Amino acid sequence: MTAPIRAVNDFVVKFANVNGSGSASANRLFAKAILRMGVPVATRNIFPSNIQGLPTWYEVRVSEAGWLGRRGGVDLAVTMNPQTFEKDQAELEPGGYLFYDSTRQLPDSRFRRDITRLGLPLTTICNEHWSDPRQRQLMKNIVYVGALARLLGIDMAELERLVGEQFKGKEKLIEPNVEALHLGFEHAGRELAGACGLEVRRADAVGERIFLEGNAAAALGCVYGGATVCAWYPITPSTGLAEAFMRQCERYRIEPETGKKRFAIVQAEDELAAIGIVIGAAWNGARAFTATSGPGISLMQEFLGLAYFAEIPAVVFDVQRGGPSTGMPTRTQQSDILACAYASHGDTKHVLLFPEDPAECFAMAADAFDLADRLQTPVFVMMDLDIGMNEWLCRPLAWDDSRRYDRGKVMTFADLEAGREFGRYLDVDGDGIPYRTYPGTHPTRGAFFTRGTSRDRYARYTEEGPAYVDNMQRLLKKLETAKKLLPAPELVPAAEPTRFGLIAFGSSMPSVREALARLAEEGVHLDTLRVRAFPFSRAVEEFVATHERVFVVEQNRDGQLRQLLVNECGIDPARLWPVLHYDGTPVTARFLIRAVLERLSDAKVVPFRKAVS
């Protein structure tokens, strides 16, 4: 007999539901109640590309230690979808718990023997209590949350408070929901008392942190960063970003005297038009952005080249998902790195930012507009489904009220009037960044013609080779300047001196941090560098140069960031060990630990051990 798992503030609960059944808000209630008890949680939606009827999952990792990556494995399965009952049960760790609706008797043969069954007749309970079929269905979700509260020791007062907040303004709904919570709580108390060895205990490990989706955070960053034009075309997982921007603008961007809007949002006919609108608006001096995912990036290629060459400050959010477009649209990946870094035809190279969590999505979104204006080039904020569509526990968002937007080098009417020389592509300051003017600035000075074909330093059309080369060299110089302005990589030295390093970025970071801590306990030490931007700064090259071998962790098949490192920094590929996870689920610490140990043992650095779990 496997002993039932016993754990306090350190376990994984996975809810299995049917899409569209109203379970999402109940599951969220569960997670937030634990947070309110001061215990960190990491939640992840796993959902189909479908609106109703297909299976969906919600994973809650409870971790007082604060590990926010996906752990892998499940300790308590809440199986509310008969379709996936077998699969959900199979995922349980030995000694785990299976919570299910026992209204319909299931034969013993349907259950694993090494797990504990927690059956409650949810359907019967709800049918007895409510007559309306839709209400029965919705309340079932709340009843199981109440039952879980009893089983895990979640504070009912927190749950009740959350229900009150959720239905603020719709007070009529509070009472039945609270009633449902208690119904579940009492039934579990009567029928399953003491059956579950998992426990939530009040702690003080959450602090000031907030619980927020990356898409909403990035959208708010656009509001704070002064974006006024948004053009987009719906695509999962980026849709939420544009929709959040809409909501937040309605809240923060209404002119008080007139009720008019200090923003313009256009749902374009496709991604080509979306980026075209952004380019037109940015050319004309507004801060503009689009939010999309891989297939949209593909459609935008020609325009992105134009923006690069015409030096237009466009901001693009790429909330990455599995490719190709017909493949895994609702699964996470970091697989558009190359597509964005070198987007378009001809010689192009773009600025990429890699936020690691929603708080950084907010900060980098706002920064992206300053960078785009300063550098006069497209800036990509490389998010992914995991960050974009899941609520993450992260540091609170911060804004310095003394901050002023950096609109970059823009010549004003006064500048032109004073007789300052204007050449649209003239490198006056030696940093590769020329001055621009907005249309309509001055009656006789500062106008120029923007083209995708070549021109000289004064924006005059030319097909002369030397003028073209001159311009392309200046664009390279501009990217050198970019390296100094972009967010620097974040170095975390290992506790002990080591010959080995690890490079990672974006949503992999929580799992990377956990893996590093566990590896250190095993005596394996790695210096870590979190890359936050492309083109890479000198610090990235130095990091690789000062380590014998460097792991590069990414969530794609081809080691795209590693390819960039090899290409752009001239690094010997043999020195960069790829660690690649790309099945569409977020990478786990377990996976990383195993990959690192296997590689080190292949290289005879450490004796092979089974991955620590």
Added chain:
Amino acid sequence: MTYLPKPKLHHPALPKNAIGLTHRDYEGAISTLCAGCGHDSISAAIIQACFELDIEPHRIAKLSGIGCSSKTPTYFLGTAHGFNSVHGRMPSVLTGANLANRDLIYLGVSGDGDSASIGLGQFAHCIRRGVDMVYIVENNGVYGLTKGQFSATADKGSKSKRGVVNTDSPIDLVALALLLGATYVGRSFSGDKPQLVPLIKGALRHKGAAFLDVISPCVTFNNHKGSTKSFDFVREHNDAVNRLDVILPKKPITADYEPGEVIDVPQHDGSILRLIKLEADYDPTDRVAAMDYLFEHRARGEIVTGLLYVEPHATDLHAELGTVATPLNRLGEAELCPGSAALAEFNAAHR
């Protein structure tokens, strides 16, 4: 090929308009198009229209796609900003530019390949949205810049220079514009400046999506016998329904007309579009009748020209979106950034 600046020798006797500018002040670089190309006549008509309307050239933003036609914005209004974007995508770039600053006049110049072939989608959607602009298609039925292939406006049965017969049905951009809700729709001919200049003027004064299909023969690839976009063919088949006179606010109305001869359509800015009827019962404020007329006459092989439709009380995208009166590109931190106090509230709501 390099840029050729035009010598700006101002003759003291050149006539000036109300803002003290001469015709010369509305010109651009010397055209590099083929001698006799219809597109150059359209540029000249744009110059004249802007001169006559006393528009400050720098208050216009010129946007185009790719093609011989799309090159022309360099050849007029040299002191205005221009954007030669990518093939078929001028409408989206113009839409964005318009959103950023509602105070400028947006002039989109495109070709039939640019708008009816590769860019049909963007053409349709920017018309649908009612972007406040003047959208001119310089329509020659071929791709001039890539040397004479048929475009999507080439008529079925029309013959290429090499003798190939086009078997595809043509796209009639005027019919599409009417269908999609354009609030000012006209067709003209590059060889008929008296008709074209007022049509451009009316479009420039119109608030909303103004579309002009201007047949503009390509002398190099599509001006032969058997082409339906040649100078001769268009002259022979031109059915002008009206003549337009744009009367600016406060300007005295000079010529007198018999009642029934003219239709006056007042515009939002106080100007009046006076239409002198050439076709007795053509009503340019009736969209459905305009479409009927167009289809009937097209079936007879006629090319209907004139101001085909105008909506007196047109609105534009900004009105639909409810944007503020100040151009968005002029708003700063004070108007745009909610600040740290609002952020503290936001944080509190996410705990």
